[in-house]
Amino acid sequence: QVQLVESGGGVVQPGRSLRLSCAASEFIFTSYGMHWVRQAPGKGLEWVAVISYDGNNNYYADSVKGRFTISRDNSKNTLYLQMNSLRAEDTAVYYCVQGAEYSISSSLIGWGQGILVTVSS
Amino acid sequence: EIVMTQSPATLSVFPGGSLTLSCRASQSVSNDLAWYQQKPGQAPRLLIFGASARATGIPARFSGSGSGTEFTLTISSLQSEDFAVYYCQQYRNWPLTFGGGTKVEIK
Numbered sequence: 001q002v003q004l005v006e007s008g009g010g011v012v013q014p015g016r017s018l019r020l021s022c023a024a025s026e027f028i029f030t031s032y033g034m035h036w037v038r039q040a041p042g043k044g045l046e047w048v049a050v051i052s053y054d055g056n057n058n059y060y061a062d063s064v065k066g067r068f069t070i071s072r073d074n075s076k077n078t079l080y081l082q083m084n085s086l087r088a089e090d091t092a093v094y095y096c097v098q099g100a101e102y103s104i105s106s107s108l109i110g111w112g113q114g115i116l117v118t119v120s121s
Numbered sequence: 122e123i124v125m126t127q128s129p130a131t132l133s134v135f136p137g138g139s140l141t142l143s144c145r146a147s148q149s150v151s152n153d154l155a156w157y158q159q160k161p162g163q164a165p166r167l168l169i170f171g172a173s174a175r176a177t178g179i180p181a182r183f184s185g186s187g188s189g190t191e192f193t194l195t196i197s198s199l200q201s202e203d204f205a206v207y208y209c210q211q212y213r214n215w216p217l218t219f220g221g222g223t224k225v226e227i228k
Contacts, residue, residue, distance in 0.1 A: 105215070108210070111164040111166070
């Protein structure tokens with residue numbers, strides 16, 4: 001069973017930064033593309049970003065491009081999301097998600113429990 | 122950006138009944154289409170990928186069909202644990218996009 005545990009969420013003021021982490025276990029992390037997906041309170045799902053299994057490729061939603069950076073440390077089985085210039089509309093539960101093996105574009109196979117980020121003054 | 126449209130927004134069904142959810146893409150996504158189930162307070166769960174392939178551990182009462190721009194998710198013999206919100210998602214083009222969801226309620 002895939003284990004994905006997010007951390008680093010909380011309340012942050014508009015314009016500030018926050019970094020989310022996701023510790024992965026129970027699968028070969030270095031073989032899988034990884035995603036972040038978010039869900040604003042009471043709303044639907046929004047894909048945020050993806051990084052390839054080797055970290056060499058990534059894509060972003062237009063709503064976060066230039067402000068968020070996805071990265072990974074394969075030696076630590078950890079995925080990151082650096083969020084800068086945060087806005088109220090970034091308030092959401094952020095999910096760390098396992099993609100497909102050796103593929104950057106895929107269905108979203110395994111999901112963490114999510115972590116809440118609240119952007120408010 | 123490919124826009125995914127789901128209908129209806131809400132569906133009321135008796136336990137034991139069957140239902141079909143629809144998902145339409147604004148342009149062809151071939152069969153790069155997935156379905157997810159989300160229960161209140163929980164993370165989504167992958168049900169279907171490749172438009173019609175069931176994910177690991179998903180019961181046979183869940184079935185997906187379609188290709189191109191029109192897709193359906195059918196749930197037969199609805200169980201109490203099936204009442205949830207269902208989302209479709211395309212992974213043909215960037216950005217990946219989700220439909221707005223269909224809430225399946227007990228009638």
